[in-house]
Amino acid sequence: MSMLSRVAERVYWMARYIERAEDTARLVAAYNHLIMDIPRGTQPGWEILVRILDADVVFDEWFKVRNEQNVLRLLIGEAEAPCSIPYAVQAARENVRTTRDVLPDEVWELVNELYLYSSEAAEKSVGRRNRQAYLEQIIQRTQVINGVLRSTLCRDHSYRFIKLGQLLERADMTSRIVDVGASDFLAREGLAEGIEHLLWGTLLKSLSALGAYRRLIEPQVEKNAAVDFVFMEPTFPRSVRFCIREIREELGQLTNNKDALRTIERIRRKLRSFEAINFDQPALHGYIDELQLLINDLHGAIAETWFLSSKG
Amino acid sequence: MKSRWKNYRASDYYDELITAKGTPRQVARPAVKLLGELPEDDLDARRAAAELAIREMGISFTVYSEAGNIDRAWPFDLIPRVITGREWTKVRRGLEQRSRALNLFINDVYNKQKIFADGIVPAETVLESSNFKEQCMGASPRFGVWAHICGSDLIRNRDGHFYVLEDNLRVPSGVSYMVENREITKRVLPEIFKDYSILPVDDYPSQLYRTLAALSPRDRKRPVIVVLTPGIYNSAYFEHAFLAQGMGAELVEGADLFVDDDDCVYMRTVDGPVRVDVIYRRIDEDFMDPEAFREDSVLGVAGLMRAWHGGNVAIANAPGSGVADDKVIYAFVPDMIRYYLNEKPLIRSVPTYLCMREKDREYVLENIGDLVVKPANESGGYGIMVGPHVDKATHRKFARLIEKDPRNYIAQPTLALSTAPTYIGDDIQPRHLDLRPFILQSRDTWVTPGGLTRVAMVEGSLVVNSSQGGGSKDTWIVEGRL
Numbered sequence A: 001m002s003m004l005s006r007v008a009e010r011v012y013w014m015a016r017y018i019e020r021a022e023d024t025a026r027l028v029a030a031y032n033h034l035i036m037d038i039p040r041g042t043q044p045g046w047e048i049l050v051r052i053l054d055a056d057v058v059f060d061e062w063f064k065v066r067n068e069q070n071v072l073r074l075l076i077g078e079a080e081a082p083c084s085i086p087y088a089v090q091a092a093r094e095n096v097r098t099t100r101d102v103l104p105d106e107v108w109e110l111v112n113e114l115y116l117y118s119s120e121a122a123e124k125s126v127g128r129r130n131r132q133a134y135l136e137q138i139i140q141r142t143q144v145i146n147g148v149l150r151s152t153l154c155r156d157h158s159y160r161f162i163k164l165g166q167l168l169e170r171a172d173m174t175s176r177i178v179d180v181g182a183s184d185f186l187a188r189e190g191l192a193e194g195i196e197h198l199l200w201g202t203l204l205k206s207l208s209a210l211g212a213y214r215r216l217i218e219p220q221v222e223k224n225a226a227v228d229f230v231f232m233e234p235t236f237p238r239s240v241r242f243c244i245r246e247i248r249e250e251l252g253q254l255t256n257n258k259d260a261l262r263t264i265e266r267i268r269r270k271l272r273s274f275e276a277i278n279f280d281q282p283a284l285h286g287y288i289d290e291l292q293l294l295i296n297d298l299h300g301a302i303a304e305t306w307f308l309s310s311k312g
Numbered sequence B: 001m002k003s004r005w006k007n008y009r010a011s012d013y014y015d016e017l018i019t020a021k022g023t024p025r026q027v028a029r030p031a032v033k034l035l036g037e038l039p040e041d042d043l044d045a046r047r048a049a050a051e052l053a054i055r056e057m058g059i060s061f062t063v064y065s066e067a068g069n070i071d072r073a074w075p076f077d078l079i080p081r082v083i084t085g086r087e088w089t090k091v092r093r094g095l096e097q098r099s100r101a102l103n104l105f106i107n108d109v110y111n112k113q114k115i116f117a118d119g120i121v122p123a124e125t126v127l128e129s130s131n132f133k134e135q136c137m138g139a140s141p142r143f144g145v146w147a148h149i150c151g152s153d154l155i156r157n158r159d160g161h162f163y164v165l166e167d168n169l170r171v172p173s174g175v176s177y178m179v180e181n182r183e184i185t186k187r188v189l190p191e192i193f194k195d196y197s198i199l200p201v202d203d204y205p206s207q208l209y210r211t212l213a214a215l216s217p218r219d220r221k222r223p224v225i226v227v228l229t230p231g232i233y234n235s236a237y238f239e240h241a242f243l244a245q246g247m248g249a250e251l252v253e254g255a256d257l258f259v260d261d262d263d264c265v266y267m268r269t270v271d272g273p274v275r276v277d278v279i280y281r282r283i284d285e286d287f288m289d290p291e292a293f294r295e296d297s298v299l300g301v302a303g304l305m306r307a308w309h310g311g312n313v314a315i316a317n318a319p320g321s322g323v324a325d326d327k328v329i330y331a332f333v334p335d336m337i338r339y340y341l342n343e344k345p346l347i348r349s350v351p352t353y354l355c356m357r358e359k360d361r362e363y364v365l366e367n368i369g370d371l372v373v374k375p376a377n378e379s380g381g382y383g384i385m386v387g388p389h390v391d392k393a394t395h396r397k398f399a400r401l402i403e404k405d406p407r408n409y410i411a412q413p414t415l416a417l418s419t420a421p422t423y424i425g426d427d428i429q430p431r432h433l434d435l436r437p438f439i440l441q442s443r444d445t446w447v448t449p450g451g452l453t454r455v456a457m458v459e460g461s462l463v464v465n466s467s468q469g470g471g472s473k474d475t476w477i478v479e480g481r482l
Helices: A005-037 A047-052 A056-061 A068-077 A083-099 A107-118 A128-152 A157-182 A182-188 A196-206 A210-216 A223-231 A240-251 A258-272 A281-306 B026-036 B041-055 B085-108 B121-128 B175-188 B190-195 B204-213 B237-247 B304-309 B333-341 B358-365 B392-404
Strands: B060-063 B070-075 B077-084 B149-156 B162-168 B225-228 B250-252 B258-259 B263-271 B272-275 B276-281 B314-316 B372-376 B411-412 B420-422 B426-434 B438-441 B446-448 B453-455 B473-479
Touching: A005 A047, A005 A068, A005 A083, A005 A107, A005 A128, A005 A157, A005 A196, A005 A281, A005 B250, A005 B263, A047 A056, A047 A068, A047 A157, A056 A068, A068 A083, A068 A128, A083 A107, A107 A128, A107 B041, A107 B392, A128 A157, A157 A196, A157 A223, A157 A240, A157 A281, A196 A210, A196 A223, A210 A223, A210 B060, A223 A240, A223 B272, A240 A258, A258 A281, B026 B077, B026 B190, B041 B077, B041 B175, B060 B162, B060 B358, B077 B085, B077 B175, B077 B420, B077 B426, B085 B149, B085 B162, B085 B333, B085 B438, B085 B446, B085 B473, B175 B190, B175 B237, B175 B453, B175 B473, B204 B225, B204 B237, B204 B276, B204 B314, B204 B438, B225 B237, B258 B304, B304 B314, B358 B411, B392 B411, B420 B453, B426 B473
Parallel strands: B077 B473, B225 B250, B225 B276, B276 B314
Antiparallel strands: B060 B070, B149 B162, B149 B426, B149 B438, B258 B263, B263 B272, B372 B411, B420 B426, B426 B453, B438 B446, B453 B473
């Protein structure tokens, strides 16, 4: 059975927003952990999260001072801010609301419950006391939704576009999480010294990758090996390489896939030469930026080929 | 019985569950007993559970207001409305008969117009109505059926009989709430089903599928059926999605469809164009095809009427069906039944005064304070005046409206809508209600067992529309002996 272009577009965005909610929660949770491990007095600011999520402009619209409270209000407390978790969940819900007919019933109910939770608990979860529990709830609930999709959806176009959205967003967000560790200010201020293992351990943990890393690489987390793992590990489902490979597979089953596959080849070439040891911190940051631009091009190619909004 | 029920007074209307003596009707006895025996805090917990279920299931409707459109949770009252199977059989037969006659009438109007020639219905009342669509003349949809889905509003009068108040033949809504209400009752009052055999209602989407599939112009095992919605901001969007999902059909908007040079309708998919056989339209016909109707419509599909006239696509309800969904035409339905079917009407209609008739108009203007005055073409309870409930200034205002445009107004006696016990805050009080069953017709005719019961939540009010603060109840058709 085929699929309406409009519906393909909406389930794709649903998946992207659910993944974005989950990954934003993972990112904030990781940073939240990290900040508590850094000695008092030398604590870095929270604005790095704003920068990593490309949310500077939005932040300035809402707040003046870049302190912990405001950054967390932006990412958790403000349902209207396009980079917040409740915003992503609400956007996912709108997309499910308009595609309920192609999704299993439970998905609508679960997304709706997630929406009620994420918006109702948001306000009181900005402070440190409830923050972690809130983020864990978001991660858990999004995982349940993904589980239902995996275990009940037929492997047809709806599943395919959901997967494309999810994998593309995940590749993008994974690279952003690495960017926390690659950010210049940690290096510049010497903050990472002595806690580097902790830092990268925490980042791996935020991707649920710590255990796998320990088994496959080594028990002690080392920066370059961790970056390589997150970017390149072929068996780890959140690695950029894994995501790109899966996207390529899904694209292979669609008609008119030439443009999208060409962009995929560009990303693969970019990844192929990657080895963290060749990059100092500014260079790594630059590399991640370029990678994100390529991922954005991939989205462009998908939208251009299969979605209604770009057909006019 | 607990105090909440003890204090219940059914007033002087017909009450669905409680007799004038204050005892439960036989069919309602087990339900009233169970509800009455539940401790108050248990009942409150169940009411809360029902509300939560509605929120979590995301059952909602949209209210249009000046403050913006609000998505509201569906208002549901826990106490069911109970009707015996024996009584329902009579109603069902009456509705089937009515639907057959209405469809014969629509087909006649757009083809031979025998009913005008035979002087049963005056031609000008039909041809001058804004519901009559010139663009549909000469069309002959399959089985001669135009209105495949009809939602008829019934009320039970003081005499205990059901009356048809109106027939909604354009895009009647509410059926998804009928199904969801049952779902909620099952979740929060599971014990109650032990004592009853209640006819299931969740079969509706498959019955609708059957009705629509029979219309397909191509002979295929699985015709391509789509539900055409105006989009997410429509008040019934929830229902459009519900039905599409229930039928395994595509939910489409105008922009998803196009008519090609071969006068067939296609939908835009990720694999390219796919031909559509049947369109269940949930948009008003005026917005359906900018070529044939309103040019400024952005919701519709250009060329749809061409495709329909060419027999390349079926549209349900067929454009033009609204010609029989008119409060003036309503007055003639009993005559139609006798004329087309040569049968006696099996279900009652409400006596109706047509303001276009001089004698009727005089009567209406003289007795306006006792009558309900309705515009002929509005739906959703808008623009209705209930004489006894408003002041003299409003009577005068409506008298002027009638004199200015008599064709557009009808009047009926104020009906004594039946009541049923309803939770109001902590109390149980009588509230007026109506009933909207849905009648499906294509190759054959099928009626929902029961329908959607709507409740006017304001004391004494007769306005049951959800857009105006109405609530709803699960409606049971109970089979066999209790």
